[in-house]
Amino acid sequence: MLDPKTRIRLRTTALAGIDYVVGILSLFAYAAVGTISYAVPLKILLAGLIFNTIFLAAIASGSTRHCRDPSLTGMQVTAACGINLVGVLMAPQVTYMFIANIFVPLAYAVLHFSRRAFLVAWVLLSVAWCGVLWLLGAEVGIAVSTRAEQTILMGSLVLVFARFIAINAEVSRLRERLHVKNKNLADATARLAELATHDELTGIWNRRKFMDLLQEERMRAERTGSGFCVAIVDVDHFKTVNDRLGHGVGDVVLKALAALLQNSMRATDRVARFGGEEFTFLLVDYNENALPVAMERMREAVERHDWQRIAPGLAVTVSAGVAAWRWGESTGQVLNRADTALYEAKNAGRNCIRIAPN
Missing domain, CATH: 3.30.70.270 (Reverse transcriptase/Diguanylate cyclase domain)
Incomplete structure (x- = not known):
């Protein structure tokens, strides 16, 4: 039976996997209207599923329990950001979609990242994205020339906002659970302190x-x-x-x-x-x-x-x-x-x- 901490890590990783699929829906929509090739969303989906399966298996097996980052948050965020960077190289005409998507894995990082980790992520992402955009040059574009592409863009933004809200809801749920656990711990501590100094039967000093x-x-x-x-x-x-x-x-x-x-x-x-x-x-x-x-x-x-x-x-x-x-x-x-x-x-x-x- 999995311990509560491992269940939370698995839940978060599973949500990240679902997020891969939701994000790729927009790419499939662009492929359906001919803006990009179907190979782009299929390859990104495959990469996302492979990485997510590896992370889920590692956490479920308990092999990450004694790691400094048991949830493998840093590795998961790195993988997600890397996939988006590769996606830009594959489909530069929808670069803005990958830029929007990059904020979603960073939102998951709120659950575990320290200030130092966020600073490192900011530096690396800045260098990586600037390098990719410089490499692509004029190929970077925003495909909204047709009504269908405009509709896809609006739908994609709605999905991005929904994913942000879902992540924030998960953070709120975890904080609420932490609040309840802290309250129970405080009550138990107070009870132990009372038992240590008071007679259980009469209620006076022991x-x-x-x-x-x-x-x-x-x-x-x-x-x-x-x-x-x-x-x-x-x-x-x-x-x-x-x-x-x-x-x-x-x-x-x-x-x-x-x-x-x-x-x-x-x-x-x-x-x-x-x-x-x-x-x-x-x-x-x-x-x-x-x-x-x-x-x-x-x-x-x-x-x-x-x-x-x-x-x-x-x-x-x-x-x-x-x-x-x-x-x-x-x-x-x-x-x-x-x-x-x-x-x-x-x-x-x-x-x-x-x-x-x-």
């Missing part, structure tokens, strides 16, 4: 983000002389809730608890799910007298909450250990002291707060 915030706060405290506290909150007997009511109810409890914890603290404090039924707080600029009051307010909010709306007879309480950061202490050390205080709260009967000595 452990990784909390550790980053804690490290930043420690650095700020060392720089400014401010202080902060860390609290670890654990749901009492949470295993019993899962065993008795199921993990689905347990997830609902954790989500409701996360919202409660956030609402019970100040806007400057940070709440995160540390893992399982454990949550952590980063409490900034708390003094020793205000800290017990704030943590007790949180504990009471959890205890008073109407948990029976989730399941009849359900009651949820939490235990917490809190530690104030000491000067020179690492983030791991302050967390360990908070964890020790949490175990003291559990040993004291749960549903209580313990603050580590400072």
